[in-house]
Structure formats: structure tokens, C-alpha cells
Amino acid sequence: MIAVEHLTRRYGRHTAVDDVSFHCAPGTVTGFLGPNGAGKSTTMRMICGLTPPSAGGATIDGLPYRRLPSPGRVVGVLLDASAQHAGRTGRESLAVAAATMGVDRHAVLPALRRVGLDATAARRRVRAYSLGMRQRLGLAQALLGDPRVLILDEPANGLDPEGIFWMRGLLRDFADRGGTVLLSSHLLREVEAVADRLLVIGGGRLVAQGDKDELLAxxxxxxxxxxxxxxxxxxxxxxxxxxxxxxxxxxxxxxxxxxxxxxxxxxxxxxxxxxxxxxxxxxxxxxxxxxxxxxxxx
Incomplete structure (x- = not known):
């Protein structure tokens, strides 16, 4: 469960996120939509403890992100696929993440295979990865701790049509097995295909939220x-x-x-x-x- 209550972030006189509240329940994919600069990424960064809120708060399974005893075992996060050490191989990147989370190192190669990165890709330096490959690596890291919650910001950016279709199936399967997914994307048709609920933000405020079919009606x-x-x-x-x-x-x-x-x-x-x-x-x-x-x- 993700619970966001009256979340607000101000920068001086500017309010980037203004009194935003919503819940994401287990077994659902929630699409988080809005124009560039609407406040989506700032909201997700506050949920993940990267940006302190000016008011309000957010919890994951009842606790703020920073108070989770082992965050990677509870919530998998992908906010920026480019924020990876360019000099490490894909396998090394996941090995470091596994050690940080206390995950068995033998889980690294299966995690890479799960996202479509083979043994050759695992040995390649991240600097040589395409954007789509970096997205897959970031998703592998998000899934490595077998979390119950996924928070993903533009995870399909850089993927080809086959990759986008694959990701849709992966997220749908994750939710159908009881997981909670918060998904931000500009690919509206893909969100429409996979999401159960929608959040629409504009100018820092939620302008709509609810069941996808009800909102479309x-x-x-x-x-x-x-x-x-x-x-x-x-x-x-x-x-x-x-x-x-x-x-x-x-x-x-x-x-x-x-x-x-x-x-x-x-x-x-x-x-x-x-x-x-x-x-x-x-x-x-x-x-x-x-x-x-x-x-x-x-």
C-alpha cells in the first residue's frame, strides 16, 4: 500500500506540489499522468524519501520510506535509468545492489535474465548500454529484492515496441500476484492498456483520480x-x-x-x-x- 496525504513541496514562493493525496492498493497498477513540469517526479521523489516535503507525508506499508528497515525488500524504485555507475558492468551493478540489500548474489543473473539482459549484456559496461538497456537494468535492480511495491518513473522511455509490450506484461503480472505499482509515463496508450486506476496531476494539484473505466466514461x-x-x-x-x-x-x-x-x-x-x-x-x-x-x- 502506498498512502500519500496532503503532500506539498514549495521552493520559495513556488509550489511544485500542492496538497496531493491518494492511495495505491495491492493488486493494482496506478497510472500517474501529467504534463511536463506538473509535479509527477517531485511527488515520486518525496514518496521515496529523496525530496523532503514542505507539508504532508507519504508511507509505504505504513512507514515513511526512510524508516523502512530494508527498503529494497519492500519497494523497488526506478526514477532515473541514467543514474547508474557507467564504469561497472551490468552484473557488477546488480551485485553491489544485492550486497546493499542483503540479497543472495546468486539472484543477480536470474534478475538480469528476467528483464531480457543476457550473459553478454551482463558483462558489458553500463556506459555502452543503450537507454533501453539501462531501463531494463534499472528495472532488474528494482525487482532484485522481491519487493511488494514498485514505483517507476517513465520506465518505458527508450524501449522499442517489443520492449514496451514486454514491460506491460511484467507489470500486469506483478500486480495480479498482489503487488502494488505506481507508474508514471507519457505513453498514454500503454498506461491505458495496463492501469487499473489513474491519477492526473496538473499545476502541482491532482485534477482527477479514480478507476480508469469510470474516468474514461x-x-x-x-x-x-x-x-x-x-x-x-x-x-x-x-x-x-x-x-x-x-x-x-x-x-x-x-x-x-x-x-x-x-x-x-x-x-x-x-x-x-x-x-x-x-x-x-x-x-x-x-x-x-x-x-x-x-x-x-x-
Whole structure:
């Protein structure tokens, strides 16, 4: 279980994460979504004890990360695949991690094989790894202690389509066996395929959270007209939140309200329907349309 309660992080006058609360339950994959600079990475760093919160807190299995007696045995973390010693081999990197966690060194090679790194890759220096190979090595380290929880920030970055498909299966299997996964990713279609629950953050605040199917069913309205500029003007005049979608304009309002705004402005519509049927991408665009980037540049 991951429990986040009123988590806040300020940098001077700037608030990077603002009163964020959520739970991730065993047996689920939770997709953590948001634009660049929305506060995802800062939130995950606070959960893992790397960034101290200004207010609130986070626990994993009832304890803050720093108070876990053997963190690697409880939670596997992958926040930055490039943060690995470039001069070590893949096998050496995992051997050091195993010694730190108190894991039997004989678990190293099976862990590498589990993520698709063979004996040749195990002997290669990390500096010669591609980004995708570094992601696999980082995931092997996260899994090495046989944890009950995984916290992963953009783990599919650099993977080819086959690798992304493989990772989806690995995470789904982990959760189906009772594990808890918190997954941040910009690959919305992959998150939609594997996640049970969604968290959407924008401007440092959660703008939506809940069951994936329920959120997709209530994702606003998709609307199109022959005169897109006139339609946007009518919606703006009605005080509605509008974003550009892949198939039209996305409006965070019921279809009846959107249609009335168009009728009042004399705009002829060519399409008006719930946006949920268009998937996670359009839901994401709708929810984050009016959220500014607030994460500090450090």
C-alpha cells in the first residue's frame, strides 16, 4: 500500500506540489499522468524519501520510506535509468545492489535474465548500454529484492515496441500476484492498456483520480464544427474549458451545455459526443487544458 496525504513541496514562493493525496492498493497498477513540469517526479521523489516535503507525508506499508528497515525488500524504485555507475558492468551493478540489500548474489543473473539482459549484456559496461538497456537494468535492480511495491518513473522511455509490450506484461503480472505499482509515463496508450486506476496531476494539484473505466466514461465532450474558430469563441464566451483534441475540441462540460453554447452563438455543429469513447489521450488533454506548468527548474 502506498498512502500519500496532503503532500506539498514549495521552493520559495513556488509550489511544485500542492496538497496531493491518494492511495495505491495491492493488486493494482496506478497510472500517474501529467504534463511536463506538473509535479509527477517531485511527488515520486518525496514518496521515496529523496525530496523532503514542505507539508504532508507519504508511507509505504505504513512507514515513511526512510524508516523502512530494508527498503529494497519492500519497494523497488526506478526514477532515473541514467543514474547508474557507467564504469561497472551490468552484473557488477546488480551485485553491489544485492550486497546493499542483503540479497543472495546468486539472484543477480536470474534478475538480469528476467528483464531480457543476457550473459553478454551482463558483462558489458553500463556506459555502452543503450537507454533501453539501462531501463531494463534499472528495472532488474528494482525487482532484485522481491519487493511488494514498485514505483517507476517513465520506465518505458527508450524501449522499442517489443520492449514496451514486454514491460506491460511484467507489470500486469506483478500486480495480479498482489503487488502494488505506481507508474508514471507519457505513453498514454500503454498506461491505458495496463492501469487499473489513474491519477492526473496538473499545476502541482491532482485534477482527477479514480478507476480508469469510470474516468474514461466521464471524460467531457468532443465537439466539432465547420467553423472551428467561431466554435472556440462561443465556448470561451460561455466560460467553458476548451482544449485541442485529436478529433476536435475537447470541452470539460456535459454535451447539453456545450450544445447550448453553440446554439446561442449560432454555430452549426458537425459532431457532438462524449469524449470518453476516444480514450485516455483525449481525457488527459481535457483534464490538463487549463493547468499551468508550476514545477521549479532546478
Amino acid at each position: 466521464g471524460g467531457g465532450t468532443l465537439v466539432r464544427a465547420r467553423d472551428t474558430a467561431a466554435l472556440r469563441g462561443a465556448l470561451d464566451s460561455a466560460g467553458l474549458t476548451v482544449a485541442d483534441g485529436t478529433d476536435g475540441l475537447l470541452v470539460r462540460a456535459p454535451a447539453e451545455v456545450v450544445g447550448r453554447a453553440a446554439v446561442d452563438a449560432g454555430v452549426v455543429l458537425t459532431e457532438l459526443r462524449p469524449a470518453g469513447s476516444a480514450g485516455l489521450e483525449q481525457l488527459f488533454l481535457t483534464l490538463t487544458a487549463d493547468t499551468p506548468t508550476r514545477e521549479a527548474v532546478r
